[in-house]
Amino acid sequence: MNNSNLKVLAIIPARGGSKSVPRKNIRPLNGKPLIAYTIETATKIKNRFYKIIVSTDDQEIAKISKKYGAEVPFIRPSE
Template sequence: MAQADSIKRPSKILAVIPARGGSKGVARKNIRPVCGKPLIAYTIETALAARNLLHRSIVSTDDPEIKAIACEYGADVPFLRPPELAGD
């Protein structure tokens, strides 16, 4: 099996990381610290590590605080989702 670095990247693969501000189970779980980092940081770091396989990775959120944290960890957050698209 080939190493990930040697795999030819398909033309355009978009990774979307959904991160809603509201949560019914654990409040604000996406930004809660886990081993010293916000939970969403682990997903962002994994997506960034797969850059050789992905054309682009974005975080889709309705929450300005999640957007700020995502940007701090190197994510692309091109917009804030409107409230009508952020419900259950």
């Protein structure tokens, strides 16, 4: 199989209830939420991924993720 024909899905896990640093995925760093940096990096190498999905249990993370170009097809149940 030729590697150029492979379709790769990027799944970014983003838990809402972090125990060590609460709400760290949406905390701002240099004017952007942390999750934005991960999504933007995945987007920059988009030719590697046919889709970028964020898997989260948090509505606010989902909203921010969509704003930065990721898909959030569902909200998972809390752990």
